[in-house]
Amino acid sequence: MGLDEQGLIMSMHTLNELAIFRARLLRDQQQIDRSVTEASISQLNETIISRPATTPDEGIAKLELARDIAAAKGKAKIVKLIEGALLVLRH
Structure with a gap:
């Protein structure tokens, strides 16, 4: 995951924003490098899990x-x- 993507993930303020970004990554993973997608999704999962609802x-x-x-x-x-x-x- 690039620094730009990591910064984007950390700048998202709501769980909904994170979930939408995660869904888009899952949808578009055929068009993106699989290892980058998996790393991004893993980072998103950790971020979503760690934030309180x-x-x-x-x-x-x-x-x-x-x-x-x-x-x-x-x-x-x-x-x-x-x-x-x-x-x-x-x-």
Whole structure:
């Protein structure tokens, strides 16, 4: 990840801005160097996880990220637990 990208990530103030940037990276990863994309997504994940949620929507976004990370690591029980919590929070 270049210094410009790292500075951009650190300058984002809200979890929503970070989540949108992460989604764009995931969408566009075919057009960007895969190692750069993976490093950027990893940095974004760490930044999103470390910031506190200040609204219910941000809390849900953080849980969705945790679910995605658990799924990528093959943690089916954790995924199921998070999905149950999300189901309750969305209603």
